[in-house]
Amino acid sequence: MKHTLSVLVEDESGVLTRIAGLFARRGFNIDSLAVGPAEHEGISRITMVVPAEDKSIDQITKQLYKLVNILKVHDITSIPCVERELMLLKISGFGNKRPDILEIVQIFRGRVVDLSENSLIIEVTGDPGKILAIEQILKPFGIAEIARTGKISLIREPKINTEIF
Known part of the structure; x- marks a missing residue:
């Protein structure tokens, strides 16, 4: 199963390297990775899509918290979220x-x-899903190049009915 992790980190050099190193040492691949400034100055949000079992994600979450500069790790896979990607x-x-x-x-x-x-x-x-759909529909026309960002995601507010969106 693919899990989406939202990680808040202090905006310091080497943080992403330490996170990537942790995943590499444990033999996990990162399918998608997006990093950018968060809501507070000096804080960045990293959104990762990782193929792993629930037990492995729990283990990775605990290990991420042991790294310096990690503020919060949240598995948002089964939480109602707004997700977006950009593709050229x-x-x-x-x-x-x-x-x-x-x-x-x-x-x-x-x-x-x-x-x-x-x-x-x-x-x-x-x-x-939309990004994948248009890519498949346009494939017969001769796609020469594709560039995609990683998935970004924010949790919806509670009490919002996500079934109507």
Whole structure:
């Protein structure tokens, strides 16, 4: 199972290296990693997607807390969250299929951020499922390059019914 971990850390050099080293020593892969400033100055939020069993995640969480500069570790996998990713996708050599591609981009609420005679670059933001869906739909048109951010996530407020979103 893939787990999403939200980790608050002091914004000091070497923190990410220590975290990555911990995962490497334990033989865990990190599928997705996003790091950026958090709500308070000097604090960063790291969002990681890690394939692991529940027992292993508990062990990793305990080991993360032993590292210097770790403030809070939260497994948010089963908690209602807002999740987003950003993907840039370049399509080349599409011939007369441009109108079809533009229609798909519009349906997915993406936008064209660069256009030339032979290629276009599309920007899509959304939950990981949406990102995967547009990538699969556009694959037959000839994807030349893809760049994706890692997943970022924030926990929804309690008492909010997430089933209607």
